[in-house]
Amino acid sequence: MLGGTFDPIHVGHLRPALDVCHALALDEVRFVPCHLTPHRPQPERSSALRADMVTLAVDAVAAFVLDDREMRRDVPSYTVDTLGALRGEHPDAELYFLLGVDSLNGLDRWHRWSELLGLAHLALMRRPGYALNAFAAALLAEHGLTAEAARGRPCGGIVSVDTTALDVSSTALRALLAAGHDPKYLVPDSVREFLLNRTEYQE
Numbered sequence: 001m002l003g004g005t006f007d008p009i010h011v012g013h014l015r016p017a018l019d020v021c022h023a024l025a026l027d028e029v030r031f032v033p034c035h036l037t038p039h040r041p042q043p044e045r046s047s048a049l050r051a052d053m054v055t056l057a058v059d060a061v062a063a064f065v066l067d068d069r070e071m072r073r074d075v076p077s078y079t080v081d082t083l084g085a086l087r088g089e090h091p092d093a094e095l096y097f098l099l100g101v102d103s104l105n106g107l108d109r110w111h112r113w114s115e116l117l118g119l120a121h122l123a124l125m126r127r128p129g130y131a132l133n134a135f136a137a138a139l140l141a142e143h144g145l146t147a148e149a150a151r152g153r154p155c156g157g158i159v160s161v162d163t164t165a166l167d168v169s170s171t172a173l174r175a176l177l178a179a180g181h182d183p184k185y186l187v188p189d190s191v192r193e194f195l196l197n198r199t200e201y202q203e
């Protein structure tokens with residue numbers, strides 16, 4: 001699964017996720033919009049709006065799906081709970097939590113973060129502008145696995161995937177949209193059409 005605020009979803013989410021899907025031969029990648037965000041200020045855009053854009057974006061890839069489970073409960077969206085639910089549904093599956101280097105760097109501030117590796121592997125995506133910090137480097141040194149070594153195991157490893165480096169962020173996109181600029185090539189065309197017809201990101 002790839003969790004995120006997706007405010008809005010962009011090619012920096014999608015292409016690296018597709019790279020992971022191919023590299024690790026995943027059956028599917030679930031995009032899970034965060035509803036009540038415990039680790040950051042609540043996004044100004046509603047969960048429903050952010051999920052609508054995820055729905056448009058995932059339509060292009062058969063293995064990509066929206067998973068709206070966090071939006072269905074008005075409780076803080078903790079990844080440990082979401083992964084726990086997925087693990088309950090798929091007791092023996094090889095599960096991966098996809099995240100960028102920036103997220104791994106801050107993982108020690110997440111609720112019950114040390115339980116995550118007992119529920120899933122981590123699939124680490126490169127992100128321009130972010131290098132591993134000391135915490136992330138130590139975690140990787142302890143739990144790093146090759147894709148081959150992780151295969152067949154349900155959880156417990158961190159697999160670094162050689163993903164496409166795309167210097168795109170939702171923060172930069174929000175600034176671009178607020179300035180009235182066209183997000184072409186930074187988001188899928190379907191999401192661009194959606195954004196051009198909405199006012200939520202305008203100043």
Ligand code: ATP
Binds near residue numbers: 012
């Ligand atoms: P914001 O700028 O609002 O903080 P964001 O662009 O970082 O948003 P999120 O939805 O917060 O996007 O990110 C969800 C996940 O996707 C995180 O694990 C993050 O590391 C990863 N991610 C986001 N953008 C990229 C990117 N360009 N390359 C690799 N990973 C990314």
